[in-house]
Amino acid sequence: MLLVVTYTRAARRDLRNVCRAHEDTVVRQFGRAALLSATEFGAFQALRLREKHGLDVQIERVRPFEPEDVPDRVREAARAYEARETASIPYRQFASGRDLPGADQLRGEEL
Amino acid sequence: MKLRVCGTTYEGRVVDLRCRSVDGATVAAAIRGARPLPAVDAPAPGPVYDYCGRVHPSMGLRTKTALAAAARSMGHETDHDDTIAELRERLADLDGAEPTLPSARESVDDATVAELRESAATARGRLEARERLGAETAEIRAQVRETTRTLAKRETERAAAQQSRQQRRERAREYRDRQARRRRLADRLANCRRDARRELVDAVADDFVAALAAVPGSTPEERPDDPFDAPPVPAALATLRLARTDAPVVLETDRFRSPAAAADWLDAPVVRC
Numbered sequence: 001m002l003l004v005v006t007y008t009r010a011a012r013r014d015l016r017n018v019c020r021a022h023e024d025t026v027v028r029q030f031g032r033a034a035l036l037s038a039t040e041f042g043a044f045q046a047l048r049l050r051e052k053h054g055l056d057v058q059i060e061r062v063r064p065f066e067p068e069d070v071p072d073r074v075r076e077a078a079r080a081y082e083a084r085e086t087a088s089i090p091y092r093q094f095a096s097g098r099d100l101p102g103a104d105q106l107r108g109e110e111l
Numbered sequence: 112m113k114l115r116v117c118g119t120t121y122e123g124r125v126v127d128l129r130c131r132s133v134d135g136a137t138v139a140a141a142i143r144g145a146r147p148l149p150a151v152d153a154p155a156p157g158p159v160y161d162y163c164g165r166v167h168p169s170m171g172l173r174t175k176t177a178l179a180a181a182a183r184s185m186g187h188e189t190d191h192d193d194t195i196a197e198l199r200e201r202l203a204d205l206d207g208a209e210p211t212l213p214s215a216r217e218s219v220d221d222a223t224v225a226e227l228r229e230s231a232a233t234a235r236g237r238l239e240a241r242e243r244l245g246a247e248t249a250e251i252r253a254q255v256r257e258t259t260r261t262l263a264k265r266e267t268e269r270a271a272a273q274q275s276r277q278q279r280r281e282r283a284r285e286y287r288d289r290q291a292r293r294r295r296l297a298d299r300l301a302n303c304r305r306d307a308r309r310e311l312v313d314a315v316a317d318d319f320v321a322a323l324a325a326v327p328g329s330t331p332e333e334r335p336d337d338p339f340d341a342p343p344v345p346a347a348l349a350t351l352r353l354a355r356t357d358a359p360v361v362l363e364t365d366r367f368r369s370p371a372a373a374a375d376w377l378d379a380p381v382v383r384c
Contacts, residue, residue, distance in 0.1 A: 007290035055209050055286050 003060040005033040011053040018045050022084050035062065070111065073101050112153035112359050112380050114138075125370045126359070126382045135384035139165035139361040142382075153380065156358035157184050163347035166329050167363035174350070178319055181312035181354035191307040198300040205293050210286050212279045219269040224378040227265055229252035246340055322349035327376070328366045351377050 004013040012032040019026045019034050025042050027035040036042035038061070049057045067075055077100045081091055092103050114121045116133050118256075128138065140146045142156055142164065156164055162177035163170075177337065234255045241248050320338045323329070325343040333345050344364055351360055356379035363384050367373035370383035 005287075007287050007294070055212075057289065058283065058287055092350050 001027055001038050001040050001062040001064075002036040003033060003044050003058075003062045004036060004049060005058040005060075006049070006053070007032075007058070008053065011049060011056045014049055015057075018049065046049040057083065074106065077101055077106070112151065112382075114152075114359075114382065115150040117149075124380045125374045127370050128382060128384050133384065135165050135167055135361045135363045135382075138382055138384055142359055143362065145184045151359075153359050154357035157355070159184050159350065159354040159356070160360075161359060163350050163360075164358070165361040165363070166347045166351070167361075168344065168346055170343045170347065172313075172347050174339045174341070174346045175308065175341075177249040177347070177350045178315060178339075179308040179311040182315045183352045183355065185315070186355075187311055187314050189307040189310040190311070191303045195300065195303050195307060198296055198303060201297045202293065202300060203226060205289055205296070207289075207293065210282045212282055213275045215270040215279065216268070216275050218272040218276070219265050224262070224265055224269060225256065227262040231255070231262050234258050318353050319349055325349075325352075325376075326366065327368075346379075347376065356380075 004015060006015050008032050015032070015034055016029075019029045022041075022045060025039065025045060027037055029035075036046055046057070047061045050059060077095065080098070080100060081094055084094055094100070095102050112123070112126065116128060116131055119131075121128075137146070138149065138151075139160075141149050141151045142153060143160065144155070149153050158180040159177060162172060162180060234251065238248060238251045238255050241251055316338075323334070323338050323341055323345060326333075326348050329345050333342050335341060339346075344366070348364075348366065356377060359380040359382045360377060361382050361384055362370070362373055367376060370381050373383070376379040
């Protein structure tokens with residue numbers, strides 16, 4: 001999918017107009033951003049906005065995500081932390097002493 | 112004020128142009144300095160004049176905005192003024208110019224490079240084999256040189272493309288971060304100005320209501336329950352009566368007995384058109 005983010009009022013207005021006119025190309029619309037389908041038509045609409053508003057329109061490619069795409073230890077860490085008994089314990093503290101990756105370790109690893 | 116219309120010079124606090132073929136919009140624009148003729152010599156108009164510098168039957172009026180400007184002209188200040196000034200300054204300091212990005216380069220795909228690496232390795236292998244056999248190597252040597260050179264070239268191109276892509280993304284991101292900061296500041300500024308406007312309107316609301324009640328020739332329909340819903344002409348006149356009005360006001364209304372009576376009521380220099 002294509003993520004289109006706008007940074008000015010004018011760009012945001014035009015994005016909304018595009019979304020209204022081409023509902024079948026819009027996967028989801030947010031305040032000043034929208035997900036367009038990964039088709040040439042989606043790219044065409046995104047590029048039109050980019051032509052008109054320059055860098056005030058950001059276009060990113062978004063890939064579908066499934067939890068299974070992520071290493072086991074990350075999923076387990078999330079599961080264990082959300083099942084914690086003390087709500088106020090920070091993850092850093094929670095992870096130390098358990099067999100879980102540290103926050104800095106997670107930050108250092110690209111997906 | 113001094114006003115020169117079609118060869119005649121008018122001077123004084125009140126100028127009556129009803130018998131001259133010049134319309135109020137033209138005179139008001141000249142007073143604002145938006146047009147050179149008719150020539151006007153008078154104090155410069157303040158923000159109130161943007162809303163009610165010319166009072167005429169088909170005008171519109173954002174009463175509260177105009178009244179806030181009137182309150183400012185009278186020297187009213189608000190608790191938000193320092194914040195407004197600070198936010199304005201910070202907003203002005205944020206450079207809004209879009210950066211020029213390094214031009215995009217055609218990327219060399221991984222498959223091409225892998226293929227070239229393989230053929231370079233093959234060529235080197237063949238050269239070594241021929242050397243071991245003591246066979247003729249000139250031709251294969253040239254081939255090794257050629258494939259190695261092409262590989263190096265493509266790898267350089269690929270590195271340059273990656274670097275340019277990286278730079279493009281970084282610069283775009285910096286710019287967008289700045290834009291996001293601008294937007295947050297602009298939102299805060301708009302909120303502050305709204306709060307300040309409310310405070311200013313509150314400060315002069317009672318005087319406004321009194322002035323509105325004193326507008327000559329006002330009918331009951333012109334005095335709705337909410338005084339801020341009053342029609343534009345009486346609302347503008349009441350606003351002008353409160354505001355500090357050193358510049359001439361252009362009037363195209365028959366509410367007053369005479370232009371001089373209007374000038375007295377408004378406490379302003381008046382051009383009657």
